[in-house]
Amino acid sequence: MSATSKCPECDGDVAVGADAVKGEIVSCPDCGAELEVTAIGPVALALAPEAEEDWGE
Numbered sequence: 001m002s003a004t005s006k007c008p009e010c011d012g013d014v015a016v017g018a019d020a021v022k023g024e025i026v027s028c029p030d031c032g033a034e035l036e037v038t039a040i041g042p043v044a045l046a047l048a049p050e051a052e053e054d055w056g057e
């Protein structure tokens with residue numbers, strides 16, 4: 001079983017695995033955007049930070 005959430009970029013449906021964890025990165029099948037799982041049950045998605053972004057570590 002998997003949950004579905006909306007892509008914040010294109011509003012398309014994005015399937016998120018039932019075993020997804022907060023912080024997991026999934027790709028939108030419609031626009032290819034990288035999305036971060038920001039909440040579980042219900043699943044919420046946000047655009048993932050750009051790869052070149054400074055993580056401050």
Ligand SMILES: [Zn+2]
Nearest residue numbers: 007010028031
């Ligand atoms: Zn999308």
